[in-house]
Amino acid sequence: IENFLKRSGVAEIECSLNGKEAVQKYKQLWNAGKPVDLVTMDYDMPEMNGLQAIDEIRAFEKQKNIKPAFIIMISGHADQSILEKSLINDRANYFLKKPITFNQLADVLNKYVD
Numbered sequence: 001i002e003n004f005l006k007r008s009g010v011a012e013i014e015c016s017l018n019g020k021e022a023v024q025k026y027k028q029l030w031n032a033g034k035p036v037d038l039v040t041m042d043y044d045m046p047e048m049n050g051l052q053a054i055d056e057i058r059a060f061e062k063q064k065n066i067k068p069a070f071i072i073m074i075s076g077h078a079d080q081s082i083l084e085k086s087l088i089n090d091r092a093n094y095f096l097k098k099p100i101t102f103n104q105l106a107d108v109l110n111k112y113v114d
Contacts, residue, residue, distance in 0.1 A: 001040050001074070004105045010038065019048030023056045025071075030060070036069050038112065041092065043075035043082060051077070054091045070112045072105075074095060 005013055014029065016022035022041065029036050039057065043050040049072055061068050073092035075082055086092045091092075094108050 001100070001105070004100075004102050005040070006101075007102060008106055008109050010109075017046075019045040019050060019053035021047075023048065023060075024052050026057050027060055028066065030066060035066070038070045039069045041071055041073050043073060043077060043086065051085055051091065054086075070094075070107055074098060074100065111112065 002013055002015055012034075014025050016025055019041075022039075022045075026036055026039065039054075041050040041054055048056075051060070054071055054073070057071070058068065067088070071092040072094045073086040075086070076094050076097070078097040083095050086095050093112070096104060096108065
């Protein structure tokens with residue numbers, strides 16, 4: 001996904017090994033004056049799963065009254081309940097099932113930019 005994002009022209013990319021680290025980086029970047037516009041979140045991660053991480057990110061955004069990031073949930077599981085849980089209450093903006101292709105990600109990013 002990092003390589004896909006680079007090919008799509010995303011300027012700065014931060015990667016995390018787990019959901020807890022992703023939330024920490026998100027908060028640190030915002031607190032350092034570096035707004036985060038786009039988040040790709042894997043559903044299955046150690047320490048904190050993607051849904052928990054998104055919930056913490058959304059709570060931080062509300063607390064700080066900042067523009068919500070565009071979040072793409074990515075998962076190898078595509079059963080209806082995971083899809084619904086990912087998109088309910090504006091958790092994620094979009095859901096992609098692994099394996100994803102460059103064209104799929106580019107299509108989603110084009111919708112985000114539009």
